[in-house]
Structure formats: structure tokens, C-alpha cells
Amino acid sequence: MSDDLKDDAPKGAIRRFLAAPPDSVGKTIFVAVSVCLVASMIVSAAAVALRPIQEVNALKDKQINILQVAGIYDPNQDVLESFAAFEPQVLELATGTFSDQFDPATFDDRTAADDPATSVALDNDPAGIVRQGKFVTVYLLRDDAGAVDKVILPIHGYGLWSTLYGFIALEENGNDIFGLQFYQHAETPGLGAEVDNPRWKSLWNGKKLADANGELQISVTKTAPAAGADHHIDALAGATLTTVGVHNLVNFWMGESGYKPFLDNLKAGGV
């Protein structure tokens, strides 16, 4: 073989690759893979860098929801400053008393509900939550004299497509509802997501959980229950399945397996 021919011959894979035309299969795949790699590195770096900001914003959003359900949210005021009005407490559900085992400032309800040491698997599970934390963070709003004015209690349960997370605000008597609000769910906009409609949320104000005999009667249904309109919130139009989920989760959390021991304690003046 002549020297010229030797020089022209590709020497190794890299040379063959470099010598190939720009629109060759090899170069096309190389460019596509390189672009994917660089893009995925940028996305991963952004996700990691933005996570602390997302966590801060999620916490702020939750605090705004707690302020809103308690009726004291002022968009012109700093959220942290407004939120200082609340007294957070970690509640032991079974006893209905506050626990000093955990710091309310750092206690994470959802992590605790996943941990077998701080949660129970539910046999009777109308709210569709599988496991229930033994402890939850509740928020008290006290008046100037130090007496309880409102209690804000976290609630959650399955709708049609998703678990709805929210809060119910009760008056100091532990029976009258001040408000209900969900801050996280994935129900369909215009159907199940109408749980966020201010007009529907306003229906909760003034309703009573239990009747004069202390029987839980709260009902989210198409027609009013026998117990009467005081205990009835109209169903969401065209979203019966989400409505049933809300009815079930509210009844679960306000009942024996939920806040009943705490509400009894509150009514007895023990809080």
C-alpha cells in the first residue's frame, strides 16, 4: 500500500467518527445524546438548587391556608408575623391531649404518619388514608385573656383522583364550624376542584358537627339529612365522588378515630 493511501485510511474509531459527514447517523446520535445529557444536568442542578426555595414556599402556602381558614389572613401583612398569632401544639389523637414528646415547630405530620413507630395501619378506613399518624399538629388561636377562640385541625382523605389535604377551623365550643379549606389536591378543575370555590367553602361557616345529644351529624350530601340544615353542606354539582370523599374524611377526622377525644377535652375546658 502507498504512503498516501495509508494516510487517507481511518485510524481508529475517533478518526472515523471525525471524518464522517455532519449528517451521518453516528454524528446525529452523538449530538442528540450530548444535548440530552447537558439538558438533564441543567434540569437536575436547577431541581436541587430550587428545592429549599420550594420547601419555604410550600410552608408559606400552608401557613396562608391556616390563616385563611381561621379568617385572619391579611395579604398586606407579613405571613410569618401573622402566623405568630397561632399556638401550634402536637396533639396525641388517642388521648386528646397535647404531647411534649415533639417540638411543634419541627414535627412533620406526614413523616410521622408514614413511620410505623408513630402511626397505625387502619382497618376501618373511610377516608382512604391507609395509615394514620398517632400525633398531629394543631393550631390554637387564643383571645387576649388566653382563652381558646378557635382551633385549626388538619384533615385529609381521598377524593376521586387524589388525597385532599386541608384544615377545618372550629369555634371554641368544639362543635361550630368556622371554615374548611383544602390546600392540596388533584381533583378535576371545574368538578372536584370546586372544593376551592369560595362560594362552596362559605357553606361550611356556622354548621354544627354534632347534634344536641353529641351525635356526629355533619353531612356533605345532595339532600339535607334528617338531622337538619345545621349539619348539612350541599354536595358539589357534577362531582359526587369528590363530595363523598369530603363527607367521609370530615366524618372520619371529627369522629372517635380522629379529634373526638380532643373535642371532648376542649368542651370540658381542658385546653
Ligand SMILES: Cc1cc2nc3c(=O)[nH]c(=O)nc-3n(C[C@H](O)[C@H](O)[C@H](O)COP(=O)(O)O)c2cc1C
Ligand atoms: C375527565 C373527568 C374528570 C372528572 N373529575 C371528577 C372529579 O374530580 N370529581 C368528581 O366527583 N367527579 C369527577 N368526574 C365525574 C365522575 O365521573 C362522576 O360522573 C360524578 O362524580 C358524578 O357526579 P354527579 O352525580 O353530581 O353527576 C369526572 C369525570 C370525567 C369524565
